[in-house]
Amino acid sequence: xxxxxxxxxxxxxxxxxxxxxxxxxxxxxxxxxxxxxxxxxxxxxxxxxxxxxxxxxxxxxxxxxxxxxxxxxxxxxxxxxxxxxxxxxxxxxxxxxxxxxxxxxxxxxxxxxxxxxxxxxxxxxxxxxxxxxxxxxxxxxxxxxxxxxxxxxxxxxxxxxxxxxxxxxxxxxxxxxxxxxxxxxxxxxxxxxxxxxxxxxxxxxxxxxxxxxxxxxxxxxxxxxxxxxxxxxxxxxxxxxxxxxxxxxxxxxxxxxxxxxxxxxxxxxxxxxxxxxxxxxxxxxxxxxxxxxxxxxxxxxxxxxxxxxxxxxxxxxxxxxxxxxxxxxxxxxxxxxxxxxxxxxxxxxxxxxxxxxxxxxxxxxxxxxxxxxxxxxxxxxxxxxxxxxxxxxxxxxxxxxxxxxxxxxxxxxxxx
Amino acid sequence: xxxxxxxxxxxxxxxxxxxxxxxxxxxxxxxxxxxxxxxxxxxxxxxxxxxxxxxxxxxxxxxxxxxxxxxxxxxxxxxxxxxxxxxxxxxxxxxxxxxxxxxxxxxxxxxxxxxxxxxxxxxxxxxxxxxxxxxxxxxxxxxxxxxxxxxxxxxxxxxxxxxxxxxxxxxxxxxxxxxxxxxxxxxxxxxxxxxxxxxxxxxxxxxxxxxxxxxxxxxxxxxxxxxxxxxxx
Numbered sequence: 001x002x003x004x005x006x007x008x009x010x011x012x013x014x015x016x017x018x019x020x021x022x023x024x025x026x027x028x029x030x031x032x033x034x035x036x037x038x039x040x041x042x043x044x045x046x047x048x049x050x051x052x053x054x055x056x057x058x059x060x061x062x063x064x065x066x067x068x069x070x071x072x073x074x075x076x077x078x079x080x081x082x083x084x085x086x087x088x089x090x091x092x093x094x095x096x097x098x099x100x101x102x103x104x105x106x107x108x109x110x111x112x113x114x115x116x117x118x119x120x121x122x123x124x125x126x127x128x129x130x131x132x133x134x135x136x137x138x139x140x141x142x143x144x145x146x147x148x149x150x151x152x153x154x155x156x157x158x159x160x161x162x163x164x165x166x167x168x169x170x171x172x173x174x175x176x177x178x179x180x181x182x183x184x185x186x187x188x189x190x191x192x193x194x195x196x197x198x199x200x201x202x203x204x205x206x207x208x209x210x211x212x213x214x215x216x217x218x219x220x221x222x223x224x225x226x227x228x229x230x231x232x233x234x235x236x237x238x239x240x241x242x243x244x245x246x247x248x249x250x251x252x253x254x255x256x257x258x259x260x261x262x263x264x265x266x267x268x269x270x271x272x273x274x275x276x277x278x279x280x281x282x283x284x285x286x287x288x289x290x291x292x293x294x295x296x297x298x299x300x301x302x303x304x305x306x307x308x309x310x311x312x313x314x315x316x317x318x319x320x321x322x323x324x325x326x327x328x329x330x331x332x333x334x335x336x337x338x339x340x341x342x343x344x345x346x347x348x349x350x351x352x353x354x355x356x357x358x359x360x361x362x363x364x365x366x367x368x369x370x371x372x373x374x375x376x377x378x379x380x381x382x383x384x385x386x387x388x389x390x391x392x393x394x395x396x397x398x399x400x401x402x403x404x405x406x407x408x409x410x411x412x413x414x415x416x
Numbered sequence: 417x418x419x420x421x422x423x424x425x426x427x428x429x430x431x432x433x434x435x436x437x438x439x440x441x442x443x444x445x446x447x448x449x450x451x452x453x454x455x456x457x458x459x460x461x462x463x464x465x466x467x468x469x470x471x472x473x474x475x476x477x478x479x480x481x482x483x484x485x486x487x488x489x490x491x492x493x494x495x496x497x498x499x500x501x502x503x504x505x506x507x508x509x510x511x512x513x514x515x516x517x518x519x520x521x522x523x524x525x526x527x528x529x530x531x532x533x534x535x536x537x538x539x540x541x542x543x544x545x546x547x548x549x550x551x552x553x554x555x556x557x558x559x560x561x562x563x564x565x566x567x568x569x570x571x572x573x574x575x576x577x578x579x580x581x582x583x584x585x586x587x588x589x590x591x592x593x594x595x596x597x598x599x600x601x602x603x604x605x606x607x608x609x610x611x612x613x614x615x616x617x618x619x620x621x622x623x624x625x626x627x628x629x630x631x632x633x634x635x636x637x638x639x640x641x642x643x644x645x646x647x648x649x
Contacts (some may be wrong), residue, residue, distance in 0.1 A: 286518055293504045293515050300502035303464065304516055305490030305566065 008058035015054040018048045066153055068399060101269050105262045113258075113265050120268035121326050124275050126353040126365040128322025130350070131279065132349065134360035134408070135288065136315035137295030138188070139196040140312040142203025143350055146320040148175040148342035150327025152210060155223040155337055165229035165332045169325065177317045177325020188309060203347055210339040222338025228260060229267055229332050236260035238254040264333050271329055274364065282318065291315050292360070321411060356397060359403025367405050417444045418463065418494070418571055419599050423482075424626065425455075425462045432458040433625045435472070435591035440570070440603050445596050447604040447612040449646055450622035456605045457499055459622065460574050463603075464496055465489045476570070491519055495568035499575050501559040505548025509539055512547050512558055517563030520604060524567065532561040553584035560591065570601045577608045589615055609646040613637045621646075
C-alpha cells in the first residue's frame, strides 16, 4: 500500500507538471512580443480532475489490474472452426473476401473508397516492415525512406523520361531493394538500439536529400502532376491527351471522376494481394524460418552454418522492396509528392501498425493497418488529440493484449 | 579428423589459448576437461571460427579451416552443440530440427529426421510444441538433435550436462556413446570430468589456456593430479 501511495504521488506529480506545460500555459503574440497566457478556470478544473484520476488509478492499480484481468480477452483462435472444416471453407472465404473487395467500391461513396485505398497502402507498408521487424527482429525506424525511394522513383522517371506507372512499379521495387541492400551492408553488423539509431538517421538522410536536391526533386515544392496509372493505355481523365484514348470514351460510358478513384483502389487491392501472396510464400520457405530463427538466437543460427549477414540482408531488402512498391503506388495515387510525406512520424505509424497487429502475424498487421487508418478518420473532430489517442491506444493495448491484436500463431499442445 | 597445431587465440589483447595442439581421430570420443575459465569454450569456438585463431593451424579432414568464416566451416560436415543449448525457443521442435538441416535436400532431411527422432523418442512426442516450453533435458536433446540434422561426421559438444539432473546426464552420455558406435566422431568439452572421461577414448586437460596433460580416458581418470583437481580427490 505504501509503495503504491508513493507511486501514485509520483505519477500525479508528473501528470501535473506535464499538463501545466502543455495545457496550462499558452503563448500568444501581442504586437511584436510573445506573452504567456495562463489557462482559464474551467481548463484548470479539467487538469486537476485528470491529475486526481491518475492519482487514484495508480493508488488502486493492483485492484484495477485484478478487475481488468476479468475483462475477457477475445480468443480469436477459438473463433476459427475446426481444422477439417477450415480446410474446406478457407478457399471459399478467401474468394468471398476478394469478390467483396472488388464489388464493394461500386456501392459506397468516393471518400470511403479513397480511405480504403490509403488503408491498402498502409497494409502494404505494414506487411513489408513486418518482415524486417516482426520476423527478422531488426528494429528499423527509417522504413519510410524506402517508401520515399519508391515514390520518387516513379515521380522522377515519369517526369523526366515519361515512364508509365506499370513500368515503374518493378523499377521502384528494385531500386528500393537496392537502397535497402546498400544500407543493410554496413548497418546489419549492429544490433538492437544501434541499428534503430542508424536506420532512423538513414530515414532522415533520404528526406533531407530530397528536400535539398532542388534541381532534380523540386525540393520542398515536391513534384506535382504525376501521371495517373492507365488501364492498358486507357486514361482515366475527362479528355484524352494526344494520341491516347480515355476509358469512358473507349467503353462509351459517361465520364465520372469516381471511375479513377475506383480504378486506383482496384490496383491497390491487386498489389496487396500480390504482396500477401509473395510474403506468405516466403514465410513458408526455409528463408522465412531462418529469419525467425535469427531473431531467436543468432549464435545458434551461426552454429548451424547460416550466414547471418545474408539472412538479415534478404529480410531488409525484401522489406524495402515492398515499401518501394507501396511508394510507387502512393505517388501515382496522390499525383503530388513532397518530402513532407516521408517524415519520421510515418515510420512510427508503420511500426505502430506492426507492433499493434502482433509481430510477425500477417492478419494482425492487416487488421492493425485498418484500425490505424480508419480510426483517425472516424475521430476527425479529435484530430488535435490524435497523438494523445495514439498513446492511449498503445497503453491500452499493452495492458490488454501485450502480444498484439492477433499474435503470430504457432501450433502448441493444449493441456486438457 | 580434426587437428589443431599450435593454436593461439586472442580476445583483443588478452591471450586465451597458448600453443594448443589437439588431435581427434576418426571414430573417437575425445574429451577436453578443465576448470572454469581454462579456455575450453574458447577452444571450441576457435574451431568454429569465432574468434579466429591468431596463429597456428586447424585442419578438418586434412583441409585447413582456420581462415574460413563460421558459416563456411559449419557446412563442412562438422556440427556444434553450443554451450547452454541455445535452441530457438519460439519455434516448434519440428522447425528447430528443420533449421538444423537448412542446407540438406529433402530426401536427406527426411532420412535424418527419422534417425534423430529414433535417437530421441521424446522429441517425437513433443514434435509440434514450442522449444522453449520443454524441460532442460528435452531442450538439450533438441539441441543435439538439431546439430545432428546436418548429418555431421564430427560433432562438437560444449558442456551438454550443464544444469541437468544426473539421470538426464546419464541418458545424454548414453546417446553420445551410441552416436560414436554409428560412426560419428565426437569432441566433448566438459566440466563433469568424471562422466566425460569414463566414455572418452582420450582426454586433454586444459589449464589457463594451455594443454597440460593428455592421455587415454582411463589413465586420466586414475591420474592423481587429475583426480585432485577435477574429480574431488
